[in-house]
Amino acid sequence: MLVTRIIDVNAPLTDEQKARLEALKQMSDDDIVYDEDCPKLTEEQLKQFRPVNPRRKKQAAS
DSSP states (O other), rough: OOOOOOOOOOOOOOOOHHHHHHHHHHGGGSSOBBBTTTTTOOOOHHTTTTOOOOHHHHHHHH
């Protein structure tokens, strides 16, 4: 199931949003269900990720 939420980034977080973030912090790898369509990535695969917009990384570093 896909859930989409629109968040006003300028508004303070609600109690519900804070609770959701805290629940995510408490998750471990054991809570994630991997399958053949979405296997767990190896460290080598994770190292291959690159920014979609390389200019954004340069701007953030400035």
